[in-house]
Amino acid sequence: xxxxxxxxxxxKLSQALLGEVITLADAFTHKFNRKPVFMEVCGSHxxxxxxxxxxxxxxxxxxxxxxxxxxVCVTDQKSIDSxxxxxxxxxxxxxxxxxxxxxPGSRKTLMDAKTEGKDVRVVYAPTDAIGIAEKHPDKExxxxxIGFETTIPILAVVLKEANERKLTNFSMWVTxxxxxxxxxxxxxxGEVKIDGFLLxxxxxxxxxxxxxxxxxxxxxxxxxxxxxxxxQMASSIYHLLKLALNGEAEIVNDLSSIVGANGNPVAxxxxxxxxxxxxxxxxxxxxxxxxxxxxxxxxxxxxxxxKFEIPAIEVRKTKxxxxxxxxxxxxxxxxxxxxxxxxxxxxxxxxxxxxxxxxAAHYAYTRED
Amino acid sequence: xxxRITLAHGDGGELSxxxxxxxxxxxxxxxxxxxMDASVQLVPVxxxxxxxxxxxxxxxxxxxxxxxxxxxxxxxNDLIVSGAKPLxxxxxxxxxxxxxxxxxxxIVQSMAEEAAKSNVNIVAGDTKVVERGxxxxxxxxxxxxxxxxxxxxxxxxxxxxxxxxxxxxxxGDHGIAIISARNELGLQADVQSDCASLSVMLEDALxxxxxxxxxxxxxxxxLATSLVEICEDxxxxxxxxxxxxxxxxxxxxxxxxxxxEPIYLANEGKAVIIVGREEEAKLLDVLRRHPEGANAAVxxxxxxxxxxxLLIKTVFGSTRRLHRLSxxxxxxxx
Numbered sequence: 001x002x003x004x005x006x007x008x009x010x011x012k013l014s015q016a017l018l019g020e021v022i023t024l025a026d027a028f029t030h031k032f033n034r035k036p037v038f039m040e041v042c043g044s045h046x047x048x049x050x051x052x053x054x055x056x057x058x059x060x061x062x063x064x065x066x067x068x069x070x071x072v073c074v075t076d077q078k079s080i081d082s083x084x085x086x087x088x089x090x091x092x093x094x095x096x097x098x099x100x101x102x103x104p105g106s107r108k109t110l111m112d113a114k115t116e117g118k119d120v121r122v123v124y125a126p127t128d129a130i131g132i133a134e135k136h137p138d139k140e141x142x143x144x145x146i147g148f149e150t151t152i153p154i155l156a157v158v159l160k161e162a163n164e165r166k167l168t169n170f171s172m173w174v175t176x177x178x179x180x181x182x183x184x185x186x187x188x189x190g191e192v193k194i195d196g197f198l199l200x201x202x203x204x205x206x207x208x209x210x211x212x213x214x215x216x217x218x219x220x221x222x223x224x225x226x227x228x229x230x231x232q233m234a235s236s237i238y239h240l241l242k243l244a245l246n247g248e249a250e251i252v253n254d255l256s257s258i259v260g261a262n263g264n265p266v267a268x269x270x271x272x273x274x275x276x277x278x279x280x281x282x283x284x285x286x287x288x289x290x291x292x293x294x295x296x297x298x299x300x301x302x303x304x305x306x307k308f309e310i311p312a313i314e315v316r317k318t319k320x321x322x323x324x325x326x327x328x329x330x331x332x333x334x335x336x337x338x339x340x341x342x343x344x345x346x347x348x349x350x351x352x353x354x355x356x357x358x359x360a361a362h363y364a365y366t367r368e369d
Numbered sequence: 370x371x372x373r374i375t376l377a378h379g380d381g382g383e384l385s386x387x388x389x390x391x392x393x394x395x396x397x398x399x400x401x402x403x404x405m406d407a408s409v410q411l412v413p414v415x416x417x418x419x420x421x422x423x424x425x426x427x428x429x430x431x432x433x434x435x436x437x438x439x440x441x442x443x444x445x446n447d448l449i450v451s452g453a454k455p456l457x458x459x460x461x462x463x464x465x466x467x468x469x470x471x472x473x474x475x476i477v478q479s480m481a482e483e484a485a486k487s488n489v490n491i492v493a494g495d496t497k498v499v500e501r502g503x504x505x506x507x508x509x510x511x512x513x514x515x516x517x518x519x520x521x522x523x524x525x526x527x528x529x530x531x532x533x534x535x536x537x538x539x540x541g542d543h544g545i546a547i548i549s550a551r552n553e554l555g556l557q558a559d560v561q562s563d564c565a566s567l568s569v570m571l572e573d574a575l576x577x578x579x580x581x582x583x584x585x586x587x588x589x590x591x592l593a594t595s596l597v598e599i600c601e602d603x604x605x606x607x608x609x610x611x612x613x614x615x616x617x618x619x620x621x622x623x624x625x626x627x628x629x630e631p632i633y634l635a636n637e638g639k640a641v642i643i644v645g646r647e648e649e650a651k652l653l654d655v656l657r658r659h660p661e662g663a664n665a666a667v668x669x670x671x672x673x674x675x676x677x678x679l680l681i682k683t684v685f686g687s688t689r690r691l692h693r694l695s696x697x698x699x700x701x702x703x
Contacts, residue, residue, distance in 0.1 A: 005625070011612065014684045053683025124627070230684045355628055365689050 008229035017234035018057055024241035025061040036244050037063045037193055038237065039186075039328055041179065042200030043070030043356025044228055050365035052230045054237075062241070065192060065328035066361075068182045068282070069200060071147045072099045072354035073326050076281040079175045080350070081105045081313040083144050086173060087113040087120050089308065093136060095129035096144040098122040099354045104347055106316035126151075126158045133162070133170035142304045145174045150202045152176050152293055153267035156274040159295065159302055171304035174295055177280055179203055180214070181291035187219045192328045196222040196240040198233070201255045208263030209253045216249040224252045225259050274299060283350070284323010320349035325358050332362040339363060374468040379498025388496060392473060396481040397491035408492040410457060414516040418453035420444055421512040427701040429472070429506050431550040433542075433562030436509055437476035439637060441483040441491075442566040443588070444513035449568040450584040450640055452522045452575065453515030458484060459493040461510040466501045476507065487568040489513070521575040525603055528582045532671040533649040534607055535642045537570070537656055538563065538664040539615045540592050544634030545623045558623045563661075565638030570659035578652045580645030587641055590694040593632040593679065595641055597693050601677045607643075608688060609669035609681045632681075633694045643671065 007013070028036045040046055046066045049055040055064055068074050084105040087094040094110065101111045101122060114120040119139075123129055126143060133141035145155040155172065162170045186192065199212060204225045215223045222243040226236030236254045243250055253259055271293065280292030295303045320342065321335040332338045332351070342348040344360060351359035377384045424440040434442075441458065448455045460480070464473070484491050546562035567586070575581060583603070587595035592614070600607055616624075616631045624631050638661055644652050649667055656662030672680070680688040 009684055011684045011686065015686050018685050051683075051689075053685040053687035053689055056683075056687045056689065057685045234685075364692065367690065367692075 005229065008231045010231060014230040014234055017231060017238060018054070021058070021234055021238050021241060022061050024238065024245060025058070028241060028245050031245065035062055036195045036241060037065060038196045038198055038240050039065045039067045039192070039194045040198040041067040041069045041183065042203065043073065043354065043358070044202070045198055045200060045226070045233070046070070046358050047356055047361045048228045049233060050361040052233070054230065054233055056366060065194070066325065066358040067328055068186070068326045069148065069179070070326070070351065070354050070356035070358065071151065071177060072103055073322060073351045073357050074177055074282050075146055075175055075350065076283045077106060077315045078281065081107070081315060082310045083173055084108060084110055084113060085310050085313060086142055086304065086308060087118050092140045092142060093119045093121060093132055094142050094144065095121050095123045095132060097146070100144060100146070102347060103350045103353050106313055126154050127161060130158060130161050130165070130167070130170065133167050134165070137169055139169060141170050143172045145172045146176065148177050148179055148203055149206045152275065153206060153270045156270035159274045159299055160270070162302055163299060171302050171307045172295065173304040175280065176293045177282070178291055178293065180211070181288050182282065183215065185285065185288055186327060187221065194221060195244040196224065198236055198240065199223045199225045201225060201227045201259060204255070204259045204263070206264050206267045209251055209259060209261050211263065212251045216251050220249040222249050224254050227255045284326060318348050322349035322351040322359070325351050332359040339367065372470045374464050374466060374470065374473065374498055376466050376498050376500060379464070379496060385496065392477055393494055396477040397494070410492060412456065412516065415519040416517040418448055418451050418515045418517055419512065420447040420451070421510065422447065423508065423510040425508050425701050426547070427505060428550050429476070431562055432546050432560065434564035435476055435479055436507060437480040438483045439564050440509040440511045441480050442564055442637060444511040445487045445489060445566040445568050446586040446640070448513045448515035449571045450586045453517050454572060455487055455489040455513050455515045455568050457490050457492045457514045459512045460491060461495045463497050463499060463504055463508040465504045465506050466498055468506055473507070483566055487566045518572070518575055521579070523581045523583050525583050527580060527645070528603065528605060528643065528671060529645070530671055530673060531646050532582060532643050533646050533667050534609065534669040534671070535644060535649070535652060535656070535665060536592060536615065536668050537567070537640045537642070537662045539617045539620065540587070540636055540639060541616060541620045541624065541631035541634035543637040544591070545620045549623070558619050560617065560619050560623070563636055563638035565661050567638060567640055567661055570656060570661050571640060573659065574642065574652060574655055577655045578644055578648045580648045582643040584640050584642045587636050587639060589635050591633040591635060592641060593691045594694045597679045597691060599643070600679045604675060604677045605671055606673040606676045606678045606680065607669055608672040609679070611681055611683070613666055614668045615664045615666045632691070
């Protein structure tokens with residue numbers, strides 16, 4: 001496994017591919033009189049493109065726009081405030097992904113709540129929250145479930161476990177997002193011109209390649225499913241350029257070793273069993289119909305939104321432009337707060353906190369000063 | 370020894386006396402030595418170096434060491450990377466009521482062993498016991514006093530473009546060992562902490578190579594943070610080659626899983642050294658003769674002065690700037 005990883009990190013192979021990519025990108029510019037624009041949908045790609053230096057090397061040849069695929073970043077302020085408010089109740093244990101700890105709410109962060117003495121715990125595996133609930137029958141254990149299709153099946157497993165074990169002190173606060181409605185929103189709005197999508201390998205493993213056919217058939221936009229290692233990303237951008245140059249709208253699976261046509265049916269079934277489509281609020285965008293999944297009625301007893309009352313919180317307005325960043329409208333340095341008032345140590349918006357955030361990637365890996 | 374620490378062990382009375390005699394003096398010193406409120410030492414020195422550090426690592430016992438070994442190695446390493454030969458240590462213990470005496474003995478014993486390796490004497494100590502819940506088992510503070518090695522001080526003024534950056538072994542071992550030992554992240558990696566005193570190896574290095582410019586021990590914040598500090602403090606630019614940085618495969622694997630970068634993980638038995646290129650091979654040879662330096666490697670070069678930046682070469686042939694660690698949630702690693 002590590003040997004394979006080494007090959008996918010090979011400087012020789014990476015740089016040879018980079019040369020090919022640059023040649024094709026320049027050919028595109030020559031043919032269409034403008035640079036090609038691709039959107040990496042997923043936050044993990046944003047991070048990997050910046051970390052490996054690929055984004056820097058492609059500067060001037062093609063534009064990579066970061067998309068809306070970082071789950072923390074697209075969560076609207078009201079949801080974040082609600083999750084933090086939930087932590088402030090007595091006799092509760094809040095379990096969360098680490099990324100959420102320092103996301104700024106209107107009044108405070110989960111980390112602040114922890115410092116004030118509230119029991120807020122970071123878990124890597126959501127199923128750990130089940131064990132915590134069993135260990136503390138006298139406390140209400142609440143898991144903060146955010147994520148895209150990569151995470152939702154795992155949340156479903158947690159609900160299944162909690163239900164089967166008849167836990168009465170466990171519940172989940174869910175605000176999940178789906179990839180198709182947001183891509184449709186971006187394409188329908190026409191705010192950014194995109195020549196193709198770099199599609200995330202892990203989401204695709206769940207959804208399958210056929211899921212993306214609407215991009216090609218309805219919108220005439222190409223998509224390539226890519227892994228996250230240097231050689232894989234360079235290869236997928238190469239495929240995107242080939243398609244764009246020839247004006248072909250196709251979905252190409254550049255990660256066929258793990259992504260199939262129909263995805264993972266077990267994971268899909270789990271999602272359907274425990275969740276229902278619902279309207280979701282997106283940061284900087286607003287509500288998009290059927291763009292998320294909520295817990296099904298028959299599992300209401302596990303739904304923290306129904307179990308606990310959340311006081312109304314006035315949402316604090318800042319000059320944070322995360323909403324535009326996740327739509328690909330601006331790059332992080334175009335926000336006046338970036339690197340000055342907003343840094344990973346003192347973040348103003350979630351894009352600077354999350355390990356998949358566009359601003360965090362930019363701050364860590366492409367900032368020069 | 371069975372039993373547990375009680376509040377009475379910290380009241381300064383009979384039980385305190387017994388604890389000092391039976392545990393600390395037994396491990397660290399000669400019980401027949403005259404008892405005073407301060408220890409008196411005869412020191413032929415050129416210049417003194419003093420360093421202090423507190424240890425609150427969780428868990429107290431971890432693969433490759435424990436809080437006691439760490440508390441000696443940590444302070445010894447701070448002295449030797451500053452060019453000082455460690456002579457004496459003091460130690461202060463804050464112990465939670467109920468702490469098993471058996472565990473205390475193991476901790477104290479490994480402190481004595483680690484001190485002996487570096488030929489350093491533990492000459493003064495203090496014990497306080499706090500009520501149950503007021504601390505998490507045991508905390509240790511050590512203060513080290515060393516004598517600057519007159520003939521072979523690192524000389525930062527000699528730093529030149531092309532100088533070599535050497536790390537004395539694989540990085541990130543301590544960070545992953547601690548994460549794994551805490552069993553919080555569902556990660557079970559068979560990684561030992563690198564926790565070790567480096568004074569013997571680095572004294573050897575200092576006396577063998579005359580062009581050592583600076584040494585640091587990259588603990589919290591990892592290799593990257595230590596090197597960023599060097600770059601900023603001395604206004605030099607360093608360029609690292611990611612491919613050359615030694616990382617154990619299981620540490621690399623754990624990092625891939627958890628989204629960490631080895632260059633930001635803590636080390637407790639590593640030094641990073643900048644040395645004149647002409648002595649690079651010789652220094653590597655000296656370091657590799659010691660078990661703590663078996664995997665020593667050249668990981669980069671001084672590429673310029675005036676900018677104060679740490680750069681790393683990427684697989685795509687560009688360089689990117691490395692910054693200080695910001696934002697990893699890993700408290701109490703040392």
